[in-house]
Amino acid sequence: MSSGIDHKLFSQHEHALEQDHGDCPQCGHKLLLKHGKRGPFIGCSQYPGCDYLQSLHHHSDSSIKQVLEGTSCPECGQRLALKQGRYGMFVGCTGFPDCHHTEQIDETPSTELTCPACQQGQLIERTSRYGKSFYACSCYPKCQFAVNHPPQSGTCQFCGFELLVERKLAGGRQLQCANKKCGKKQ
Structure with a gap:
């Protein structure tokens, strides 16, 4: 009974896909491709006796x-x-x-509004790594207050929070409390 598998393919060198990564500059033994919790890297075959590591991705x-x-x-x-x-x-x-x-590049203008959380910094426009705008306290990381919509001066009529945000809705623009626990429309 023939299974249709060419066994000659498996008799070739079983490590044909492994590359030669050279010799360890610290001890002279072979370098191997290893896998860690942060991804693949090249390390010495004599670990833990030799702790040489090399990043797999070259920083250019x-x-x-x-x-x-x-x-x-x-x-x-x-x-x-x-x-x-x-x-x-x-x-x-x-x-x-x-x-x-x-x-840092100081390219973002201040909104001239004081941060309602720390009362020290100004709210400035920032851009996330995904290209979206948000407004955060200039005292970051000490103060981590941030809102996703343009801040407006005003006080919430329901909870008394000292900042409102402007939301664009289908019916037009509307002010909303900037306090995430409240969030009521004004």
Whole structure:
């Protein structure tokens, strides 16, 4: 009885898909592809005796959008660059990964409204990593107050919360309490 399977395919080298990742620079033994809780990586075959690790994904300068001429990193002296990251644009050192200096870009205007949670910061417009606008306290991370709709000055007539948000509905624009526990329409 023939099963239709060509067994010669299985008699070839059983590790034909494994790549040679070279030798460990610390101890000279073979490097292997390993799998951890954060994904695949390359590690020494003599672990735990040798703890050499190498990222499987090479970090390149593809995130650099523009090198900023006439600037220098305050930590290492190399030039700064405008970079695209997971959470948007930022200024960072071109010497990454040796230097981890970064700076925020102050591109978002303030709404001139005081944060109702901490009474210290201003509500400023931010953009999420998905491109959606929201309004958060300028004292973040100390104060984590945020709303998804444009804030408006006013007090809720039901709970007394000192901020309202403007919602666009099918019937037009409507003010709503910014307190997530209340949320009643004004």
